[in-house]
Every structure is written in C-alpha cells, then in structure tokens.
Amino acid sequence: MRTEDLPTVRALDLFAAMSDESFADLMQGAFFQRFPPQVMLIEEGDTADFLYVVVEGMVEMIAQGNERETTIAVMEPVSTFILAAVLRDAVYLMSARTLERSRLLMIPAESIREAMERDPAFTRAMVRELAGAFRGVIKSLKSQKLRSAVERLANWLLVAHDDQGANGTVTLGIDKRTLAALLGMTPENLSRAFGTLRGYGIEVAGREIVLSRPDDLRGLAKSNPLIDDRET
Template identity: 25%
Template sequence: MSEPVPEILRKSMLLSGLSEANRAHVLKDALRRSYGAGETVFLQGEPARAVFIVLSGAVKLVRMTPSGAEAVVAIIGRGRSFAEAMVLRRTPYPVTAEAITACTLLQIDGTRLRQFLVENPEFAIDLLASTFVHLQGLVEQVEKLKAHSGVQRLAEFLAGLAEAEAGGCAVELPYSKRLIAGHLGMQPESLSRAFAKLRESGVESEGNRVLIADLEALRAVAAGER
C-alpha cells in the first residue's frame, strides 16, 4: 500500500495501537480490493491467507450448517477487521465472507502479519485484545438470542441505527430484511411479525425506511420494560 494511510485505518482496532512506522510496515504489501454486492471474499474451508479491514460498505460472515441452511455469524462494517484468528492459527476460514453492498476491503498478507507479531510482542498483545473484544461481542450476541425476544432484538437493532438521542426520527435499513432476520436469529416471517408488533410502540416500516415516533419508547421495548 503505497499511498498515505487513510484515517479509518489509523482508528481501526487492528492498527490503532501502532506507530506510524510499524503501521506502514504491516501495510507495505496490503492490497485494496473492491467487491460488488453479493460477491464472495472467501469461502468456508479455504486456507486463511489474509486479514481484511472494511474501508467502505459491509460484509457478512456466514456459516453453512450440515442441513444446508445459512447462519449469519456476523456483519462487519466500516473500520472493522476480520479473519485475524484464522490467519494466526493457520487454519481454514470457518465461515464464508460475502459483500452485502458494494464495498472496498484492505487485504493484509497473513505471512507478513505473523512475522510482524513475532518481532513485536506488544502488537501481539494488542491483537489478542482485539480478538477478545470480537469474541466478547459474539458472546453478547448469543446471550441476546437466548434471553431476548424477537421484538426486543429488532427494537434494539432499530434504535442502534438512529443518530438522534430522543424524540422521533427516520432510519434506513442498511441491508435487506432477510439478512436482518438472519443477523437477529429470526426467520423472515418472524421478523415481519416483530415489525407488526412494534407498531404499538410507534414504529412504521415503509420498505427500507423505518419511521420511529419515540426513540425512548423503542429503547424501553428493547430493554423489556414495555
């Protein structure tokens, strides 16, 4: 990567703790890759040879179950990285990565990254912390799937899209309702019922646009207070 390091990379969890010189070393042979919506970044079972950082757009990580169903493991947005653990362990990718929208990714060579870790123990500790944060996020996701109803999960998801702190607002769904359903651990028909239930709390869905009458009321639903 010969051009100046974008600000989004300076702030990414993977690289934010590095000095300018070390960051440049890690990114020396990094490549920008563009993908169209629906394009595959890598397939489940392929050797893990690179780590990726999302520069724009979004990527979903999915795992195919023995029955052939697709389970959405995570949705990776701008500034986040993925595939670190597999590259460090030199194991195959346990998931398939697919572009949700048109996106640009930075691809970092796994061999260079491992070599840098050996030479820089402090960076290894930072990367371990990054991996722990990701694992903690997955644990919280599983907890929500078990402890929260579908309506609560949807309410929290919608509230998280809002830029306002209170009052009414409109939000745009970042991807299809089918994918949102998978991300929330629901069937599409269950998501439709959850949207219908949220009408009682002032939420109206018009295609990919959602009107929220009262954010505080929506957050109360997410917390199980209503």
C-alpha cells in the first residue's frame, strides 16, 4: 500500500483526533485502489463492507428507483463516503460510481467499528462528521422542496463561484448531465435554465461560465445560509 497519502488521510477531521495506535490499527486492513472512470464501486442494497476515502479523482453518489436515477452528491478529495451504512452495519442506500480515474482508500467496515469501540476520540470525531453529513442532506432536501430548478442552479453557481475565488468565472468540474441530476432536473431543463440565467448576466461556453453581474444573480437566487453555506 502506498503510504505517501496516509498523512493526507490522517489529516481529515474524521481521523485527526484519534490516537496513533488506533490509526495504525485502522490502516492495518486498509488499502488503496485505483479505478477507471465510470466504474460502479458499490450498488445500493449491497452490505457495507468498506468505508471509502476519495484520495484522488471524483465519485458520484447515486440513488436509483422507479427506472430512474439521480445524483445525491459528488465527492471530491479528500472525503469519505457511505459512513452511515458502515456504522449501522447496514445495506448501502446509495450507489457510487467514479466520474474520473480515481484513487480510493478502502477501510474494512469491521476495522472502523472496532476503532470506535476502542478510541473515544475517534467516536467523537465520528459524531461530528455524521452530524455534519446529516445537516448537509437536510440542506439538499430543503433546496429540493423549497426552490425551483432555476433557483437551485443560480444558488449552486453562486456557491461554486465563491469556492473558486469569486473572480467572475466558474469552471464546471462535472459534466452538465451530472450537474442536472445533482440539481434534480433533466439535462434539457438545465440547458434551458442556463438560458434563463442569461438574463441575469450568465454566459456559458462549454464548462466555462461567466458571471458578469453576480448581484443580479443573487437577486434571483435569494440565497439562504441555512441552505447554501457549507458546514464548517
């Protein structure tokens, strides 16, 4: 196993507070694995055997049903996914698929549960992590239930704009169909939503978006920190 990334993993909030021994134990059964793009890592309904950490690349969390499929979240380095299923020793509620060539750290679920038994600091970090994740989903649900498609897009753009330095441009890190699924709409509707935003100073050229009048956009978006602010 390549160890040069271990410090990065160790630095995650989830692992930072735990003791050196606990961390060593945890990494005992863990391993890195590379995956090509568009690989299904897990399928909803599978039993939770591993906790995943995205070290490089990008992973899409997907929900299926009703002959449809929607994107719940997109995970970027360095973050974990399907923690809740692992902790409950339950079945995954979401599938995961790589969006790009990715490198993942896979930690056996059993190791996680054992570490929790032994290391209270780790357990507490887990509580913080889960509470944050919970709040994240609540925000998604609020966005979905309280906003129109155009509003969701506008707010997503404003958040991305801030993340990327608020210099008047946004570069999409994912393709538009994935963005559409994430925002809960069809690709066609996303395209039209971008069209609507043209009236608010948005120019789209492939994956490059220009926000020429952010304040106009904010007027439309009616951003709400209780939906849009990232958990700290």
